[in-house]
Amino acid sequence: MQPGAEMEPLVRFSGVQKTYDGENLVVKDLNLTIHKGEFVTLLGPSGSGKTTCLMMLAGFEVPTSGDIFLGQQRLNTLPPHKRNIGMVFQNYALFPHMTVEENLLYPLKTRKMPKQLAREKVDRILSIIKLDDFAKRRPTQLSGGQQQRVALARALVFEPNLVLMDEPLGALDKQLREHMQLEIKHLHQQLGLTVVFVTHDQTEALTMSDRVAVFNDGVIQQIDSPQALYEYPANAFVAQFIGENNTLTGRVKTVDGDFCQVQFGEGLGTRASKSLTLNAGDPTQLSIRPERVRLNGASQSLPNRYRTTLHEFVYLGDHLRLRCELAGNDQFYVKVPVSELCPSLAVGDQIDIGWRDEDVRALNAV
Template sequence: MPHNKISESSAHPSQALITFEGVQKTYDGEILVVKDLNLTIRQGEFVTLLGPSGSGKTTCLMMLAGFEVPTSGDIFLRDQRLNSVPPHKRNFGMVFQNYALFPHMTVEENIRYPLKTRKMPAVEADRKVARILDMIQLRDFARRRPTQLSGGQQQRVALARSLVFEPQLVLMDEPLGALDKQLREQMQLEIKHLHEQLGLTVVFVTHDQSEALTMSDRVAVFNDGVIQQIDTPSNLYEHPANAFVAQFIGENNTLPGRIETVEGSRCRARFGDGYSTGALIAPDLTAGDPTRLSIRPERVKLNGSAQGLPNRLQARVREFIYLGDHLRVRCELAGNDEFMARVPVDDFDGNMQPGDLVELGWRDEDVRALDAS
């Protein structure tokens, strides 16, 4: 896969808060867990580092926090080289999955702690603590200890403690991983709103792609120590740079095939036993190359909805999965028996049965011909 030579010319130098330049990291002197990382994080941006376990995202955050040192390359805070600056002198806020609250302190004392270590005058500290307690809606819980709070309330306190001293950067490492689904989604929005209200710069690490899409201005997708693509959530989903990103971000159908003809940004590709489709082609592919065709389930139309579309193919229904507002229809197409179509409940034909032959259809621009790796 390509190394991370990402062009970020749209970031004006004066806006760059954090810059990674050619950063590499190895723990054993042999295997690079981060490879040639070049990344700019702008003032006020919410950037998520997303990827599977072992992809290098957490190591990047730990190097930024100062808990790990780059093997080579440099990390800058504006014009200041950070490589040898210890963590406590970076003045960054940190939020971890395990909250790391002091159990013997009250909520108020936990939040006040960073101000106390910075020797802030009591009157100013009182004002800042009161403001942040109001923001996280825990003023009535100020005298409680962490063990007397729910998981969501503890996470709010950990968040408040990281924000109360108004850091120039907040680092979050899987901060919502211990919460249940409903509370997790609520906290995603709360963190996003705090980011907007306070004008924070946030670097957030997660393996949860829906969380990354919900919260971020930009997402850097990591795999094997390399950023595969850094982009807005909508561009990552609609215009994946390669097959890994297409598969990792959102639900995706993949069909192995070969490019037949190319015309500008479009191509014709064959797959399965005699099937073919039009598609948008990745820039580095040419006629004759193997490819993985990528199409999102919501772009696949069934039967009557497929009429008039340029690509129409027969498939066999294997299963219906009811999900409230829509159904996932699992089909067998060209040897792939996990090919999914997403159909709104109101558009679903209730007479359809597993085993039925159906017509699937899509537009050329809904398919991406990506690398075969």
């Protein structure tokens, strides 16, 4: 969202539920507000309810109960073509027999826009997406990335109140996908768009969004900024789904404000930041990111320090992931920049690892 932008509600889900068979709820009591100018991503595994929410907002599905509003207008029974919402799909959905120009003119013709004004809008959006020279080509004469930009332009050309994107980059290769992530983000900022984006790719969600709603089993587990989701996951599901994460099972011994003392493994302990609902005696799942774990000399001054065995090196170019064993977890990873790793380190070595109190989080046990 633009700095200083007003927090004006644009989309509101109020008590929305959806079932297809009358028994199992795909979406459960959804309450969500999206503000004008925001880029909000609905993130979650397959079957979590995120796409169903998008389809209800688009008008392709009807809520079983509850209400959906766009501004002051209740959308529940409003046909999709009357919602003034732009849609971008993974399969582009371009008309193959039309040129780029004709594809972009189509939504304007259906809205009975005067020809001269329609032409101006098409020329402007072609300039913005840098495809001025491709106006006369058909989709089959374009690359995947160019087709995706045309699909995006077609969703924007009639200046909708809202743009919905359903896994729009899923068909692209990694490098092009990353380029398009930034391109969409820049368009959002440049045009002041309100975007609701669906993906199961957590890196994509973190890269592009103002806020991310993490779905599981039809419920939003947490909605927050990308940084807050990563640094302060609300529960074990969010911690596991967002980024790489190490987990250790333990029990809360004492509570001290926002921190607690946790016992784990065979007589091991750590101080950790805690979720709001944990009390002394509760079981907990400790969460710590691999890049927050310090190795050997770097761990010497840390308050939480442990001896572990190195089982495996995983080389990833700019860094290495070291697989260790700690408190019965033989999938405990430490992420180390290549330049910081001691070259004499070998599989089977005993190594010291450690972390700061604030780098480990005690969450409710699953």
